[in-house]
Amino acid sequence: MKIAILVAVLVAAVFATVLTASTVTKVVVDQQEAAAGGILNTSCDAAIGPTQPGQPETGAGQAQDLDNEQRGIVSLIISIGKQRSLAPRAWQVAIQAGMTESHLHNLSYGDRDSLGIFQMRPSMNWGSVAQVTDPNYAINKFYDVLLAVPDWQNERPGEAAQAVERSGFPDRYHQWEAMASVLIENLGQVVDASGCGQGLGAALPPSQAAAQAIKFALGEQGKPYVWGATGPDSYDCSGLMLRAYESAGVILPRVSQDQYKAGAMLPVREAQPGDLIFLATDPADPSTIHHVAMYLGDGKIVEAQQTGVPVHVRPFSFDEAEVVPQAVRPGV
Secondary structure, eight states, X not given: OOOOHHHHHHHHHHHHHHHHSSOOOOOOOOOSBOTTTOOBOOSOOTTXXXXXXTOHHHHHHHHHTOOHHHHHHHHXXXXXXXXXXXXXXXXXXXXXXXXXXXXXXXXXXXXXXXXXXXXXXXXXXXXXXXXXXXXHHHHHHXXXXXXXXXXXXXXXXXXXXXXHHOOSOGGGGGGGHHHHHHHXXXXXXXXXXXXXXXXXXXXXXXXXXXXXXXXXXXXXXXXXXXXXXXXXXXXXXXXXXXXXXXXXXXXXXXSHXXXXXXXXXXXXXXXXXXXXXXXXXXXXXXXXXXXXXXXXXXXXXXXXXXXXXXXXXXXXXXXXXXXXXXXXXXXX
């Protein structure tokens, strides 16, 4: 059974757009020495990475070469993973397994009675022929078996794939690690999927709370703007900031004008990732504030902007009209 042609074409169009866009903003956890304990925190998030360092160009090239069916299957792997609230690490494991076993094609043949994306064998109780060649069934079945693997989250993705597939060639899953990372960053809208990227250089989140707030806000991309909404299905500008910092244990007021007073102020041009940026009809008058966004560093913000525009990341300049000259660092 093939993925619908129309879906594949649409996915291909999106895929082409994201791969030709500028490099995805990298967001890492605080790497500065913890003031109290002198402990250097790692930038590698075991819930997502790691991936092989030094191979982003190779991974991007491999991802660009995928055909419509392959892209459609990747999109379905990610979609089902999101529906099941699985971490991006699980998507990466499934992509690497599927690429190794079938090159992400829904095959009607294979070694002995192996079939489908993951070359599941009906004779080994993976399901019937009809089931293992149904992409929805196969992907869900793969995730079911993966979740039963002890401590799979802390294994290298290729090792977790091998634990599910039990191949006679256990190392072969690693070759698609960089490609899978590129795919979940772009099609899955995950920032720094490797968890070991270059980050933001000197512009690191000033706290673990800021890093968590960034992670939450970026994870809400694509959800619609609705005035007065505070999630989980839609947001307005201050509602997104409220929930992002709430996920980090920091409680903010409901509306943007009050959020302006909910933390330490600093010159807006000194803002760091996680700090709140405000727009006002009269930037010198805080009572005219009408919008709030989260600064990501590297000239980018994440925001719920207006009706008809979903939560997104966009380029930002401190010279934009209406920028209030003070940023706010919540929780300080």
